[in-house]
Amino acid sequence: MLNAKVYYPHLLETEVLKEMYSGSDNVPVSNDEVHSLLSSLPPLTTLIAYYTVPCELTEEGIVLNGRSAVLSYDALPGVIISSSHITVYAATIEPNSLKQTQSNDDSFVSYVYGALNTYILEDMVNSFQQNIEDQFGRELLRVSPGYGNLALNTQHDILNLLEKKGLPVILDLDTCNLMPLYSTTGVIGPLDRIY
Numbered sequence: 001m002l003n004a005k006v007y008y009p010h011l012l013e014t015e016v017l018k019e020m021y022s023g024s025d026n027v028p029v030s031n032d033e034v035h036s037l038l039s040s041l042p043p044l045t046t047l048i049a050y051y052t053v054p055c056e057l058t059e060e061g062i063v064l065n066g067r068s069a070v071l072s073y074d075a076l077p078g079v080i081i082s083s084s085h086i087t088v089y090a091a092t093i094e095p096n097s098l099k100q101t102q103s104n105d106d107s108f109v110s111y112v113y114g115a116l117n118t119y120i121l122e123d124m125v126n127s128f129q130q131n132i133e134d135q136f137g138r139e140l141l142r143v144s145p146g147y148g149n150l151a152l153n154t155q156h157d158i159l160n161l162l163e164k165k166g167l168p169v170i171l172d173l174d175t176c177n178l179m180p181l182y183s184t185t186g187v188i189g190p191l192d193r194i195y
Helices: 013-022 031-039 095-100 107-136 154-161
Strands: 002-007 044-057 062-064 069-071 084-093 141-143 183-189
Touching: 002 107, 013 031, 013 107, 031 107, 044 095, 044 107, 084 095, 084 107, 084 154, 107 183, 154 183
Parallel strands: none
Antiparallel strands: 002 044, 044 062, 044 084, 062 069, 084 183, 141 183
16 A cells, blocks of 8 residues: 655644754754745655565564565564564655755755654654554554664565555665655564564
């Protein structure tokens, strides 16, 4: 499945300011400047591709979708219930929308756009996780490659599972960086705990 969600930047001033201030003790900006900048942006679209796949425990590790991907036991944090399902996903900001938030050399504009893009991507994945939890009828945990003990190169397996979904996300195999910059991958499932 490929889902889209539209965000209206001028409605996100409070969230963007929180994001900007979360990483710094003093950010020399005024609310009016942020509001003016966000008001000039058109609606932005985020995209998420996902696949809920069966998983089973074998001697080799956790097998996803038959033989599509095998994760060693130390690749996924916590415990997965045998014969269960997990959801793999990749999310990004739609490339044409992202172009709207690529500033010139203005550091203030870059700062605001960076906070906006970070907020809307995280918000979309949070909303997506909530929808999955509603379907499963229980709280699930989410982890992205590079966090906990989920290896960064697991992104390759996730994107391989999603390659036919049409999501415009590319993995640099040398660095494991995702393109576009504001993109993320992960696994949502009945994980017992995250280390």
